[in-house]
Structure formats: structure tokens, C-alpha cells
Amino acid sequence: VALRPIVFFRREDGAVVALEDRCPHRFAPPSLGRLVGDHVQCGYHGLEFDVEGRCAKNPHGPCLDRMQVRAFPTVERYDLIWVWPGDPAGADPDRIPDLSHLYCDGRRTRFQHLEADYRYDILVDNLMDLSHTGYLHRESAGGPAQERATTIRDEGDVVVVEDVNLRQPPPSAFGPDGPLTDIRVITRWHPGNVIPFDAESVPSGEPLGAGHHLRFTHICTPSTASGTHYFFSLTRDADDDEAGDGASDEYQRGVVVDEDSPMLSAINRVMAGRELMDMQPVLLPTDRAGLRVRRAIDRLIAAEQRAGVDDERVRI
Amino acid sequence: VALRPIVFFRREDGAVVALEDRCPHRFAPPSLGRLVGDHVQCGYHGLEFDVEGRCAKNPHGPCLDRMQVRAFPTVERYDLIWVWPGDPAGADPDRIPDLSHLYCDGRRTRFQHLEADYRYDILVDNLMDLSHTGYLHRESAGGPAQERATTIRDEGDVVVVEDVNLRQPPPSAFGPDGPLTDIRVITRWHPGNVIPFDAESVPSGEPLGAGHHLRFTHICTPSTASGTHYFFSLTRDADDDEAGDGASDEYQRGVVVDEDSPMLSAINRVMAGRELMDMQPVLLPTDRAGLRVRRAIDRLIAAEQRAGVDDERVRI
Amino acid sequence: VALRPIVFFRREDGAVVALEDRCPHRFAPPSLGRLVGDHVQCGYHGLEFDVEGRCAKNPHGPCLDRMQVRAFPTVERYDLIWVWPGDPAGADPDRIPDLSHLYCDGRRTRFQHLEADYRYDILVDNLMDLSHTGYLHRESAGGPAQERATTIRDEGDVVVVEDVNLRQPPPSAFGPDGPLTDIRVITRWHPGNVIPFDAESVPSGEPLGAGHHLRFTHICTPSTASGTHYFFSLTRDADDDEAGDGASDEYQRGVVVDEDSPMLSAINRVMAGRELMDMQPVLLPTDRAGLRVRRAIDRLIAAEQRAGVDDERVRI
Numbered sequence: 001v002a003l004r005p006i007v008f009f010r011r012e013d014g015a016v017v018a019l020e021d022r023c024p025h026r027f028a029p030p031s032l033g034r035l036v037g038d039h040v041q042c043g044y045h046g047l048e049f050d051v052e053g054r055c056a057k058n059p060h061g062p063c064l065d066r067m068q069v070r071a072f073p074t075v076e077r078y079d080l081i082w083v084w085p086g087d088p089a090g091a092d093p094d095r096i097p098d099l100s101h102l103y104c105d106g107r108r109t110r111f112q113h114l115e116a117d118y119r120y121d122i123l124v125d126n127l128m129d130l131s132h133t134g135y136l137h138r139e140s141a142g143g144p145a146q147e148r149a150t151t152i153r154d155e156g157d158v159v160v161v162e163d164v165n166l167r168q169p170p171p172s173a174f175g176p177d178g179p180l181t182d183i184r185v186i187t188r189w190h191p192g193n194v195i196p197f198d199a200e201s202v203p204s205g206e207p208l209g210a211g212h213h214l215r216f217t218h219i220c221t222p223s224t225a226s227g228t229h230y231f232f233s234l235t236r237d238a239d240d241d242e243a244g245d246g247a248s249d250e251y252q253r254g255v256v257v258d259e260d261s262p263m264l265s266a267i268n269r270v271m272a273g274r275e276l277m278d279m280q281p282v283l284l285p286t287d288r289a290g291l292r293v294r295r296a297i298d299r300l301i302a303a304e305q306r307a308g309v310d311d312e313r314v315r316i
Numbered sequence: 317v318a319l320r321p322i323v324f325f326r327r328e329d330g331a332v333v334a335l336e337d338r339c340p341h342r343f344a345p346p347s348l349g350r351l352v353g354d355h356v357q358c359g360y361h362g363l364e365f366d367v368e369g370r371c372a373k374n375p376h377g378p379c380l381d382r383m384q385v386r387a388f389p390t391v392e393r394y395d396l397i398w399v400w401p402g403d404p405a406g407a408d409p410d411r412i413p414d415l416s417h418l419y420c421d422g423r424r425t426r427f428q429h430l431e432a433d434y435r436y437d438i439l440v441d442n443l444m445d446l447s448h449t450g451y452l453h454r455e456s457a458g459g460p461a462q463e464r465a466t467t468i469r470d471e472g473d474v475v476v477v478e479d480v481n482l483r484q485p486p487p488s489a490f491g492p493d494g495p496l497t498d499i500r501v502i503t504r505w506h507p508g509n510v511i512p513f514d515a516e517s518v519p520s521g522e523p524l525g526a527g528h529h530l531r532f533t534h535i536c537t538p539s540t541a542s543g544t545h546y547f548f549s550l551t552r553d554a555d556d557d558e559a560g561d562g563a564s565d566e567y568q569r570g571v572v573v574d575e576d577s578p579m580l581s582a583i584n585r586v587m588a589g590r591e592l593m594d595m596q597p598v599l600l601p602t603d604r605a606g607l608r609v610r611r612a613i614d615r616l617i618a619a620e621q622r623a624g625v626d627d628e629r630v631r632i
Numbered sequence: 633v634a635l636r637p638i639v640f641f642r643r644e645d646g647a648v649v650a651l652e653d654r655c656p657h658r659f660a661p662p663s664l665g666r667l668v669g670d671h672v673q674c675g676y677h678g679l680e681f682d683v684e685g686r687c688a689k690n691p692h693g694p695c696l697d698r699m700q701v702r703a704f705p706t707v708e709r710y711d712l713i714w715v716w717p718g719d720p721a722g723a724d725p726d727r728i729p730d731l732s733h734l735y736c737d738g739r740r741t742r743f744q745h746l747e748a749d750y751r752y753d754i755l756v757d758n759l760m761d762l763s764h765t766g767y768l769h770r771e772s773a774g775g776p777a778q779e780r781a782t783t784i785r786d787e788g789d790v791v792v793v794e795d796v797n798l799r800q801p802p803p804s805a806f807g808p809d810g811p812l813t814d815i816r817v818i819t820r821w822h823p824g825n826v827i828p829f830d831a832e833s834v835p836s837g838e839p840l841g842a843g844h845h846l847r848f849t850h851i852c853t854p855s856t857a858s859g860t861h862y863f864f865s866l867t868r869d870a871d872d873d874e875a876g877d878g879a880s881d882e883y884q885r886g887v888v889v890d891e892d893s894p895m896l897s898a899i900n901r902v903m904a905g906r907e908l909m910d911m912q913p914v915l916l917p918t919d920r921a922g923l924r925v926r927r928a929i930d931r932l933i934a935a936e937q938r939a940g941v942d943d944e945r946v947r948i
Contacts, residue, residue: 024914027902044895046767060763060916067914135362263360270343282340282383284376447692451678579676586659598656598699600692
């Protein structure tokens, strides 16, 4: 797996630039250099690159075509920087998933981040199969529902899962006779491993559709061959409830850091870089959505390869 | 080298169960789960395995034959758990070495443990050749004996070494004119790398056979491709001498941790996972017992392979 | 890359001995043993080796020819130990570079040392191309000169670079209008990666040849496949200026540790053990001296190989 570090900087007009962080001369990372206007100057021998990655100044001779670094199209949206690592001609801001729920009126979003020591697909599998909630998250979210139904559908490149959990026991702190809940979670996997959840809950037996919503957003960006930049956030319907931010952060951090991560790290160690299907897992019906995502990724990679984009760009 | 982590747990009746610590579904370690009666429940998606490793409950569908983990026969004896990693049909508690000296009347045993960063065979070679004592342990045990004689014999699968050291100088703290000692050590290597020493010492010139005994017991269980669970103990003829425990612990820990381990760690780094004979060592007569052990291990592995047991099981 | 650790010790007459630090019996490092007169005794089983690496005592049997370790010719000069790892017959103290400037009357040298986490050739390239000074060392040494001229020549196996920098701005602490300087640096690469600089500076416009000299000496000895023992020193014309030692040390340490090392470590991570030319760098005119050094090293290795010296000896 070839890693392609990226250096980010802002132009003087504020726009974000993303360049390959590897000078073609001696392979120094320009991120160790400095900005000279809208150029990034390599800190080793002073070559400067413009926002297109072209050598704009070579203090030691002429600028040649070969003296360039890759430039990646970027868009800044939802306070996130979206980078297109494929064929630049194919960059299309309209393909950025709709995450407008992050900033709606009447809502409040808290962002968090984890440098996870497990591969992105182990995390995506976790997010695409919520049947683990009743076991791995039994302390925070409650035990397994008495009745579960899952439907899966594709919407173009998006994989949509609708999970209905009926009569789910409350977290253990409520005791054995706590109130049961009905929960519906709609999960959407978007290419780029952007995975928002829309979770609605009602007291068991009341109609779904008029319940309380929590919106969890997960972005799983590969960082190394075995690690992931894991961005996660929780949006609640309470835009002026600053006092609740601490509890919100603590809750989501507990689920992600204390409950999911030790398990996913352990699995990452066992898998040791091997591909899931090569290890001949015993598959369950609950694996369907994760497998559909794997097929979607394979399909997108194959399409890029047919278009002549080399594999290295896509897999990071 | 394939590592096979094992999860241990006790049944409600107290018996110890040893299962492969790798769920066949998504490869989570059941050791991160919890016990439900005599079942271990995987903490990720709730699959339960019984004491035979069979899937006893699948919350997401039927239990299938493929949903199983390996179960290893175990016996608890001498406060140790003995695991049989080979063909379960061949598990025979009578093959557990006699370590009854650990708990005899009139004796007192102190147990210790080290997670050693050297491969088990480097440790076994050390234990099977006590000619190193006069050099590596000169501070704690005294310099080289003036006369040494070693006899080696096989007793079935057991390799027995009898070392007689005549006129061994005392530890250096006694000064250059300290009293000389005659020492006889009987070493027994048992399959599984269980290696008790029976060491008898007398003032030099007095008859061996009526001297003071110290019994050292060493168990060298591979932990990783380059590490060892090193269990060691010292049994002395003083069952009510609680006051002497500290000195006993300190003495054996000094020999193992301060003297042997830095040397064996350094050798492990130099060997870097290579096999001893591939490195073409210059062999000495004192290497005979260690080489005999290597042949015994090869013979046992070959016998298992002929019987159709795959190699992975035996080498850990 | 095969690492050949070396144990150094002094004979009773004070001469330095360098032996391969790997006992041929069980591969213990004799450096963990002790000296017995002019012999080094392996600390594991007591084999003793003389200053020629021959087994001089085997407590467990006869000394055989095979029981030897490699001995490396050494010379102690300039307070440094010079080791010849090639064919011993070719060891020639006259090939040790002249570093007499380190101890001249009227001069004062301060030695420092860094265990660098980058490969020796990444460091040598840095030292052979001072065009990086105006960028990587702009804080400590000043920005890029307004005019630069470099001449390169071979003197036998020595690569000599003469850099003239005219109108170099001062370090940034002087402010934007600080005085300009003319600087001439003569760099000599000697086999063994011994690289002294003679740097002369004058106020810009005054004649070079009568200026102030600083002599920097760099020795880049590979330590591991990706690390370097980096010895560096600064000699100034002030033999009684003890009070200036602290500032001298701090200055050179700042240049080496704070400025060069983070960049070279980053490059080492990007290169990940690959050879420079295999990565198809875009070369600049300023790379000429470094490339000439690479050719000189290749030439010396080829000559040794033709002479039947195995490659392992030369590359460390």
C-alpha cells in the first residue's frame, strides 16, 4: 500500500489547497517548509510550488515540467475539507454527501476525532451492522432488542440500511425492569466512507415517525495501511443547550473510544492486514450491508481502473 | 509462525476450559466478551460457545457446524493449567511430568514468572547446559568448578542430564579463599519444555547423596514467535520458613532476570528468528544435551505430522 | 544489510582492539563478558579471544581454528578510533584523512555526537550540497546568498567542493537590513564519510583569503540499516576561549539537531530504505557533488569486490 501524504494550506484568499507532501527533488515534505504568498516553499532547498503543484520557483536553475507535485481538488463544506484523490477531471462537488443536518437551525453538533489503530474497513463493517449494539454497547445503549428487522437498499452508489429494533432494553443502569424502547436507525454509506446515522426512538409501542432523533455522523478516512482518521459527531435537536455538550461528548466518546475501539483494535491485530474474505469468515445475515459496501467499493475502484486511474490513487 | 491465542475460563463447577480466542465470524477475541453460565459470549455480536467450542447460541440465526472454535483439553495440576494443543484424542494426563516435589511435606515452593523477550529454544539451551554457570552466574553461584562430569541419557521422551561439579568456588562475595563445594544437578527435560533441576551440594570432599537439595522448576511456554512465558520456581526443604521467602525470591529472580535474561535477549536479537543450526554454530561437548532436546522435539513433531496433525498446532 | 556489531576494548598496553561482537559458539556478544588480561572472555560459556580474534582459551575442550571472531585493524588518531572493515591486508593508516586542524595550536575544538535516525547517505547528501543553507538554516546562518558559485573536483578518492556565496544575508535576528557576508566553504569528502568543512567569511566585498575561519568536521558512520552514528565538531581560532564553548556547542547543536535532523528524518521515512536513484528524483545542478560521492563509493565497493572481499564487509 503506497501512502500519499498530503500537505494542506490556505491561499491568501482563504481557499484550501491540497498538494502531495513530497518534493520531487529529494523527497522532503513541503509541509516542513513555509508559505511564500500562495506558494509553498520546500524547507530543504527552496523549491516553490503553486496551488496547481507546478514548480513556480527554483532558486538553483530553471523550473522544469517534471518539478511538480500532485494537486488534489478540494472543497470546503460543513467545516470539513473534501479531497478528491482520483482523476482531477472527475472531481464533482455535487458528489459530496448531503450532511446539512450538521448545521440546521434548531440543531447542535459536537465534533470529535480519533486516530484509530484499525483499518478503515473494520470500522465500516462495524458501522454497517448495528446488531452489535446489544452486545458491545449493552452498557451504554442497552441489551439486544427483542425483535429486529433490517432492510437494505442501494440508492446509486449509496448503501442505505434501515434497522428497526423493537422492545430494546435500556442501558443496564436502569436496572432489569427499565422501560423498553423502539428504535429506528437509518444508515447511509456514501463513497469515501461517510456514514451518517439518523436514529429515532420512542417508548416501546408508540408510533415511530414522531420520536426523538439523534444524528451520528462518521467519516472513516484511511491514514496508514492499518490506521484510520476517524471523525465522528453527534447532532441533537437542541441548538441552545450548551450545557448538554459535555454529556453529549462523553456519551459518544464512551461508545467509540471505550466500547468499539478496543474490540476493533483486537480484530485488527488478529487480521494482521489480511483481507476479510481471504480469512474465510463464517458470515451471518447481519453482514449483508457490510458486504454490499465492499462490493460498492470494488465497483468504484474497477470503474476508475477502466478509466485509466492507477490503483494507488484510490486505495491511499 | 501462526499464533493461536487461547481464552481460559472456569465452568460453574470450577473446571478450566481452554478455547481458541478467535470468533469464526469476525475474528473478535471471545476473551473480550463475558461468561453466560458455562458459555463464553463473544463481546461483539453475541455468539456463544460451549465448553467444547461449539456454537451454543447465535442471536442472528441458526447455529451452524462451522461456527465453532477449537477446544483444547486441559488438566489442572500442581496449581498449573496443562493444555494439550495436539490431537485431542491423544491428550493423556499421565504424560504430565511428575512435579510432586513442588508440594511435598517438609518443602516450600516459591513461584515466579517472566515474560521473556527471547525464543523458547534459546532458553531451553540455556537450561540444558549448566557449563555456563561458572561464567554467567559467577557472582551468584560461584566460578567454574575445577572438575566437571556430565552424563546424558534418554528416558523415553525425557532427556536426563546429570552434572557433577567438583570443587566449585563460592560466589565472589566469599573472597578468593572461600570454601569449595561439590554440586550434583539432575536436569530433566520433559516434552512441553518442563525442566526441573534437582541440585544437591556438599562441602567439597564430603559424599554426595546426603547433601542439601534445592529444586528449581522451569516451564518455557512459547508466547509469540520470539517470546516465552517463563515460569520458574524454587523449592527448598523448609516448609515453615516463611521468613526465608524473600531471600529465595530475590536469589532466583537475580539469576533469571539479572544474569540470564540480558544475555538471552542479546542472543535473540543476534539470531533474529533464524534457526540455530542454519547459523552454523561452533558446537562444544557441552551442547550435547541441548541438541538431544532439539532432536526429541523434531521427533515428536514428525510423529504428530505422520498422525495427520498439522504443524501449526504444535509449534504454537 | 547485515549488521556486524563490534566490541572495542583496550589491551593492557592501552592499544585499542576491535573484534566482531558475536561469539561463534552460541552468538552471544562478547561485549557482555569481561576482560582477562588482553583477552575478552565471552560472558556466557567462558570462551576467550585474543587481540587477533583467535580462541585463546576454551574451558570445555580444545581451541579449534573455527572458534574465532573477526578482528578489525584499528588506529587511534585525533582522539578517534579508526576501524578498517575491509581486507585486513589493505589497512593503511596513511589513508586516514588529515584532520590535524582539530588539534592545532591556536585552535579549540568542541566534539558532539548524535545517534541519527536517518541513513548515512541522506546525511552525506546534505553535507555535500550547501545550497540548502539559505533555506533550512535561514534562522541560524542567514538566507540564500545573492550569488553562488560551486566548483567540484576529485583529488584521488577525495571529492572536493568549493562554494563561494556572495552577499549572503545575516541570520534573521539581525533584521532585514543586517550586514551582508561573503562566505567560502571548502568541503572534502573522504572515504569513510569523513567530511570536514573549512568555512571562511568576510564582510561582503572584502577579499576572501584573509577572513575568519570556522572548521566543521563531520563523520557519518552507519549504525543500522537506517541509522547513523553522527560525530560532528566545530573548531575555532581561539584556544583559550573556554567561555565560548557553550555558545559554540549550542550553535552547532542547533544547526544539526534542530534544523537538519527533523528534515533528514522525514526524508528517511519517505524513502523507507529505498535507494535514491530508484525513486527517480528530479536532480538539480546542486546535486552534482553528492552524486559524485555516490559514484566514488560505488567505485570503491566494486574494487573491493574484484579483490574478493565480500560485500557484507563493506556496507557495514
